[in-house]
Amino acid sequence: MIKQIMHDPTFLSQKAVPATKMDAGVIADLRDTLKANEANCVGMAANMIGVNKRIIVCQMGALAIPLVNPVITKKAGEFTTEEGCLSLSGERSTKRYKTIEVSYRDQNFGAHKQEFSGFIAQIIQHEVDHCEGVLI
Known part of the structure; x- marks a missing residue:
């Protein structure tokens, strides 16, 4: 289901709690909401739709x-860039890394560790920041 985008910085600044198998519906809602906002958005964290889960x-x-439950375990190639966010107005300067390694679970809760680079790595870093309550 397409959800409303959260704009409250107090809520968005909270650190997300770990997700469980009971949160499968949140994944579907995130996908639907991302699809509905695809013209302006390439990634989304659960807190952006009002759910404080990782x-x-x-x-x-x-x-x-x-x-x-993504966790960035390695970072390399620091750079500075400008990013925008669907939950916040404008763009801001932020530090990112060209290559990252992430430990996470898939939608069936299978464990994965994977390296990402380039723009995909940047998207993941932005969304993991959301999980940490970090606003750009």
Whole structure:
């Protein structure tokens, strides 16, 4: 179901709690909401739809891939960039890394560790920041 985008910085600044298998509906809602906002958005965290769980969805080509309980375990190639956010107005300068390694669970709670680079890595970093309550 398409959900309303959260704009409250107090809510968005809370650190997300770990997701469980009971949160499967949140993944579907994130995918639907990301699809509805695809003209302006390439990734979404659960807190952006008012759910304080550690779940993100990232557009990777034609697929919106969920990462449940993501943790960035390695970073390399620091750079500074400008980013916008559907939950906040304007763009802000932020520090990112060209390559990251992420431990996460898929929508069936299977464990994964994967390296991402380029724009996909940047999207994941932005959404993981949301899970940490970090606003750009």
